[in-house]
Amino acid sequence: MNIGISCYPTLGGSGAVAAELGKALAARGHQVHFIVSDIPFRLGEFYQNIYIHQAETSSYPVLRTPPYDFALAAKMADIAVTYDLDVLHVHYALPFAVCAFLAKRMVAPRPLPVVTTLHGTDVTVLAQDRALFNVIRLGILESDVVTAVSRSLIAQTRELFQVDRDIHCVYNFVDPAVFHPVRRGKLREQVAPNGEKVLLHVSNFRKVKRIPDILEVFARVARQLPAVLLLAGEGPEWNRAREYARTLGIEQKVHFLGRQDEVASLFSLADLFLLPSEKESFGLVALEAMASGVPVVGSTAGGIPEVVAHGETGYLAEVGDVEQMAQYALAILQDASLHARMSSASRHCAVQRFHVNEKVAEYESLYRRAIAQH
Ligand code: GMT
Secondary structure (H helix, E strand, O other), X not given: OEEEEEOOOXXXXXXXXXXXXXXHHXXXXXXEEEEEOOOOOOOOOOOXXXXXXXXXXXXXXXXXXXXXXXXXXXXHXXXXXXXXXXXXXXXXXXXXXXXXXXXXXXXXXXXXXXXXEEOOHHHHOHHHOHHHXXXXXXXXXXXXXXXXXXXXXXXXXXXXXXXXXXXXXXXXOEOOOOOOOOOOOXXXXXXXXXXXXXXXXXXXXXXXXXXXXXXXXXXXXXXXXXXXXXXXXXXXXXXXXXXXXXXXXXXXXXXXXXOOOOOHHHHOOOOEEEEOXXXXXXXXXXHHHHHOOOOEEEEOOOOHHHHOOEOOOEEEEXXXXXXXXXXXXHHHHOOHHHHHHHHHHHHHHHHHHOEXXXXXXXXXXXXXXXXXXX
């Protein structure tokens, strides 16, 4: 198939899913056309069958803001005709499903089947903004096929937008050949030279990630055993997190790694992954940790319980219950046989339930369904 993909290129789970999906589709022989404002992260190098089309716009003195969304819609229409796209898969209702809706009208009567994947933020955060509510709803209703990354997100979407259309659950996925447990080597010795336990968190440091909770949990763990905390990523809460680590007196044990594009080797360094989010429609990073054989301690928010099996691949507590999370973390870190059991259950679960090949096949069949509707 000739497949168009639009997504946010910035650091974040939806961009990662879109980029990995594009690579996997290209490897299966499809022609994949990214229609984006910038090259998505995780897509830095050349891949056969992948084309990048950047939508650009200029500022005009009379217009207060550059008309980017319209430029993107026009680019979608142009690429659809030029490369004879069979389907356009957009990641996020806003603005992409709405741009796709416009593009569809521009190329009519030529069909342009649109598949929209909801990742979370557009539904759980943006939908609260009444000014955007109807435009997001339009994007959802006008797509030929809609998918969401967890059952929890489907339920939220139905409730918030009062839509009763089909929404298919396609979970985030992982390539177990990329994210896998490795034998501990030099890197681990550098990070934990005295045999400390290594705790890890990776995110875009948005408020919903509850970075202070991570520091609180870690501070409690570090009081009981030698440990270091690796924090990878950057975002709005980064400065405050550094300050809070100082306030808690743990700054020597917390390593702020900043933006890391190649995270697979980081995961395999860790003993435990922390994800105490307030909102999380799936938690791709938790899955990547599990595939690397790393159990997760996190919150019960959103779709996290659909990924992390409480008591098997980690433990989950109510949002904000840092005391309970710290106890869970210590239980895993202080019991080598429990850790080994959870580590292998995590890997097993990631491979069995969230394998890239299985999820890409699910998307392919949904593409065919969208095409058949025209
Ligand atoms: O987590 C973020 O802040 C980034 C966000 C995004 O929109 O890129 O991630 C969302 O999509 C990911 C891929 O489907 C999910 O794994 C994340 O759970 C989801 N984030 C939230 O719901 C907060």
